[in-house]
Amino acid sequence: MSEIRFDDGAAYERAMGVWSRLAGEVFLDWLKPATGQRWIDVGCGNGAFTELLLQRCAPAEVQANDPSEGQLAFARTRPGARGAVFLQGDALALPFEADRFDAAVMALVIFFVPDPAKGVAEMARVVRPGGEIAAYAWDFARAGFPYEAIQDELRAMGRKPPRPPNWQVGSPAGLAALWSGAGLRDVAVRDISVRRHHPSFEDFWESSLGTSTFASMAAAMPPAELDELRERLRTRLADAEGRVAYDSLAAAVRGRVPEG
Numbered sequence: 001m002s003e004i005r006f007d008d009g010a011a012y013e014r015a016m017g018v019w020s021r022l023a024g025e026v027f028l029d030w031l032k033p034a035t036g037q038r039w040i041d042v043g044c045g046n047g048a049f050t051e052l053l054l055q056r057c058a059p060a061e062v063q064a065n066d067p068s069e070g071q072l073a074f075a076r077t078r079p080g081a082r083g084a085v086f087l088q089g090d091a092l093a094l095p096f097e098a099d100r101f102d103a104a105v106m107a108l109v110i111f112f113v114p115d116p117a118k119g120v121a122e123m124a125r126v127v128r129p130g131g132e133i134a135a136y137a138w139d140f141a142r143a144g145f146p147y148e149a150i151q152d153e154l155r156a157m158g159r160k161p162p163r164p165p166n167w168q169v170g171s172p173a174g175l176a177a178l179w180s181g182a183g184l185r186d187v188a189v190r191d192i193s194v195r196r197h198h199p200s201f202e203d204f205w206e207s208s209l210g211t212s213t214f215a216s217m218a219a220a221m222p223p224a225e226l227d228e229l230r231e232r233l234r235t236r237l238a239d240a241e242g243r244v245a246y247d248s249l250a251a252a253v254r255g256r257v258p259e260g
Helices: 009-031 048-057 069-075 116-126 148-156 172-181 201-208 212-220 223-237
Strands: 038-042 061-066 084-088 101-107 127-138 185-198 244-256
Touching: 009 048, 009 069, 009 101, 009 127, 009 185, 009 201, 009 244, 038 048, 038 116, 048 061, 048 084, 048 101, 061 069, 069 084, 101 116, 116 127, 116 172, 127 172, 148 223, 172 185, 172 244, 185 201, 201 223, 201 244
Parallel strands: 038 061, 038 101, 061 084, 101 127
Antiparallel strands: 127 244, 185 244
16 A cells, blocks of 8 residues: 655645635634634645634634645745744644643544544643644545545556545544543534535546545556546546536534643
C-alpha cells in the first residue's frame, strides 16, 4: 500500500479544498462559535478551513500547524488567511503550553493522525477548561469519501487504492468514542452531507488528480488501463450534458474540556 502524502498545496486545493470548505461551512453553522476566540487548527493542510475560520468567526488569534511545508507555503498565500500563523509541526506534540487556546479543531485530519486518541488528548491539553474541541472527517465506512467512486472503480479493476491509516475513526460512533475517551464533556456528533458540482467531466477528472492517492496510482497505470478507468467514471458520473455532481458524507464531533 502506498503512503498517502499531501505536499502540493495547489493540487490539493483543486481536489479537496472545495470539499473542505463545503463541509466546513456546515460544520461552523453547527458549532456557532463566539467571536474573539483563540483557535488552533491542527493539521491545517493548505489552509482551506483556516481561511474559512478567519472569514466567518472573527477570531482573536489563529495558530495553524501541519507536517507538510509544501501545504503551508500555499496556505500562507491565501488572502483570506492573513492573520493566521502557519507553523510546521506534529499533531501529537503541539508546541504550546496547557490551556493556551479557547478552541481546537481538526478538519479532515483525524484519520491521518498516527495515534488519534493521543491527537485528541493533545488538543484537550492546549485548550482551556470549558473550551471546545471539534473535528469533521470523511466517513469512509459509509462510502462518504468524495472520491469513493474512483476508489470503487479501481477496486473493480483489481487495484487496491489506499485509505488513510485510521479511516475507521471517521464515523459518528468512532469520533464519539475518541472524544469521550479523552474525558471531554457534552460530546455531540452529526452527519454533514455536501454536494459538489463540476461543469464537465474533464473538470472532475483534472481536479481528482490533485489527490495524492489517485495521482500516484494514475502515474503508475498503463495508458490503456487509465483510459478504461476514465471511461468507467464518465459512464458512472456524467449526466447527458457531461456535467458531474455528487454527494459526500462527513461526520462531525464536538466536546468541551472539563472545568474544575
